[in-house]
Structure formats: structure tokens, C-alpha cells
Amino acid sequence: QVQLQESGPGLVKPSETLSLTCAVSGYSISSGYYWGWIRQPPGKGLEWIGSIYHSGSTYYNPSLKSRVTISVDTSKNQFSLKLSSVTAADTAVYYCARDLEWEPTRYFDYWGQGTLVTVSS
């Protein structure tokens, strides 16, 4: 059973960098597939942040691309998110998920439980 677990600070100051890690168990990241980050502001819908392939190639949401970096550490079987210059608008529950591409289809099949990150001074 594939499991994902987000970790990181729950409170980040405005203008600083939000950093989260997603630890994967039950599947080796180096075996393949993309791995993604999705966020959900309180009371709002889902927004895709970006996805990374096990080899390191990335796709980012164009609206966040200038502030986002996603990286992968196959030795630790985890991947990470960095979002710079945060504002209150970045307050959200952040989810990590497996982004399974299996031509001709693609979907998020396993999700972490999510972690709330609040941006406030």
C-alpha cells in the first residue's frame, strides 16, 4: 500500500519561504511516475502546484512557477516543495500525491493526509 506523509512548519512568516517534504512508503520513487503537490485554501477548491518525475523533470502551475521549486531525493524516497515570498494568500492545506501517468490516462491515485500551513507574522 502506497502511503504519503507531508511534513514541515505549520506557520510561515510573510515574505519567507514555505518548505514541505513528502515522505513516500510502499513504493520506490525511483521506480517511476510523477509526484505532485496540490493545495487547498480554507473553504476553497483544489489548486495544483506542480509535479516532478522521478528523474527530476518538472511541471509547474504557470501562476506559481516564478516562486515554486519541487525537488526529489530518491535516496530518502521523498520529494519536497519550496514556495518563496509567501503571503496570506498562500495559507492552505498542502497535499502531496502520486501523479500516475499511464498513457493515455493520468490521475492522482494516492494522497497524503495534508498539512495546514498558515502565513502570518
Added chain:
Amino acid sequence: QSVLTQPPSASGTPGQRVTISCSGSSSNIGSNTVNWYQQLPGTAPKLLIYSNNQRPSGVPDRFSGSKSGTSASLAISGLQSEDEADYYCAAWDDSLNGRWVFGGGTKLTVL
């Protein structure tokens, strides 16, 4: 403003059949498969339907999906109280070098 358009709310009584629509464009639903996610209160989204109409193991056959052109639909038959949740459609979008797009979500209330 979400790229995929869903009604904000839907409702039905136990046993009824309800449908939730999802409208997109040629670069997303028109070109790629559609997925549906169910989000129960206070929990992470769960894959409900993938590849337009496929159910993952463990999802009851009361849930079904369909796609036509640039629109998709989720149908729930034999509505149960535990189906009360938020439902999101999603599709890969080929524009802007590729991106995931989601619908704004539909809150389903079981009356």
C-alpha cells in the same frame, strides 16, 4: 476562477440519482481523460473515477462517469447519506506547456 466549470452545489434525497457536470475546453477535457475526486469533510481528496469512467478498486458501482466532447459528468445512483461530500473534476491541460486543472468543486447535500 477555475478552468473547469462545475455547479457549486447539488442535492438529492436518499435513493435518488444525482449528476454533477464538469465543463472544459478542447485543451483539457476535449483532449485528455477526466478524473473525479471525492472529499469527505475534513479529509484528503480520494480518487473516485479515473480515465473518464473507470472506478478504482473499492469504489461502489453506484458511482459512474462519462465524457462527451469538452464536458464530463459524474452520476451517483442510490444516493446515501455518506455520499455527502465535495466532488472535484480534473483533467490534464495541454496549454501553457502542460498543467493540471481542477473544477471549483460541487458540494453534494443529501437531504
